[in-house]
Amino acid sequence: MSPTPQERRAARHQFGTGSDTPAARRGPSGGRKKPITVDAIVDTAFGIVEREGYEALTMRRVANALETGPSSLYAHVVNKEDLDELLIGRLCAEIDLPEPDPACWRQQIVSVCTQLRDQYLRYPGISQAAFAAAPSSVDTLRVGEGLLAILIAGGIEPQPAAWAVDSLSLYVNAYSLEVSLANRRISGSDDNWVVSRGELLRRFAALPETFPHTKRHAAELTAGTVRDRFDFTIGLLIDGLPGARRQP
Known part of the structure; x- marks a missing residue:
């Protein structure tokens, strides 16, 4: 059984970023798009903040930029606070x-x-x-x-x-x-x-x-x-x- 986002977060707190198992894409083009990973989510979030400022950053905004649904993000991050922690950790x-x-x-x-x-x-x-x-x-x-x-x-x-x-x-x-x-x-x-x-x-x-x-x-x-x-x-x-x- 794959680890839950909460378990991934706990692992990051102990050993760094932990495993980053790709999540499957939703929708008819799911098999043709690059899998979502924690790094892809974080990179996309940084791009949004760099272009539009931190106030523009939401889970839905990141999901839209990745051409997926928010549920795909929650396979890797617990919530917006978890994403914030990943961003500050990367910096x-x-x-x-x-x-x-x-x-x-x-x-x-x-x-x-x-x-x-x-x-x-x-x-x-x-x-x-x-x-x-x-x-x-x-x-x-x-x-x-x-x-x-x-x-x-x-x-x-x-x-x-x-x-x-x-x-x-x-x-x-x-x-x-x-x-x-x-x-x-x-x-x-x-x-x-x-x-x-x-x-x-x-x-x-x-x-x-x-x-x-x-x-x-x-x-x-x-x-x-x-x-x-x-x-x-x-x-x-x-x-x-x-x-x-x-x-x-």
């Missing part, structure tokens, strides 16, 4: 985790976070799939393990190191989602939602005197690129950790 599997080095642990943390950010930004809005989801697959756990090992090598005690992994992951997810949403608005027709720095400076300058600090420091409030702010915040989180080894 996490691409992260290059260095051997923890006490001499450059800070740069290693920044590198891992930057890689994860760039993976998320390839697929607009996909970091939503990582919110409020416990890292339970081998691929996502691998990234958490790598971050934790680097922090401990940097002199951080296990408890603050564990919370730092959570904080760093949450920030990377939120940053990636904000950038994706802003880019979508900029490329769309809603020009009033995202404004230029010049427009922000004009708005701040027009504020009443009940906003003295905002008016006085408008240049600082609007300075830097989104990447500058990312680097600053990651550095702030790292440098605030108790017991961290300082680097030149």
Whole structure:
């Protein structure tokens, strides 16, 4: 008897992706089409997100793109949440985790976070799939393990190191989602939602005197690129950790 989708999911959590038995196609052309596999489902889902954004991703949308019915997908994935887990797992599997080095642990943390950010930004809005989801697959756990090992090598005690992994992951997810949403608005027709720095400076300058600090420091409030702010915040989180080894 073939394993159920739930059993396949449990196997992935223990040993990676597990077996991926092709599902038969439904309909008169079933014998002439390429069999559906977990990899085919995930590849198709990534294509939808890349072209249309994460909000467009549904099981029915994937099934339509594969020219099949949703029931064919459920032979491999339990539900949409399971698909989300597979997507994030695929991205996490691409992260290059260095051997923890006490001499450059800070740069290693920044590198891992930057890689994860760039993976998320390839697929607009996909970091939503990582919110409020416990890292339970081998691929996502691998990234958490790598971050934790680097922090401990940097002199951080296990408890603050564990919370730092959570904080760093949450920030990377939120940053990636904000950038994706802003880019979508900029490329769309809603020009009033995202404004230029010049427009922000004009708005701040027009504020009443009940906003003295905002008016006085408008240049600082609007300075830097989104990447500058990312680097600053990651550095702030790292440098605030108790017991961290300082680097030149």
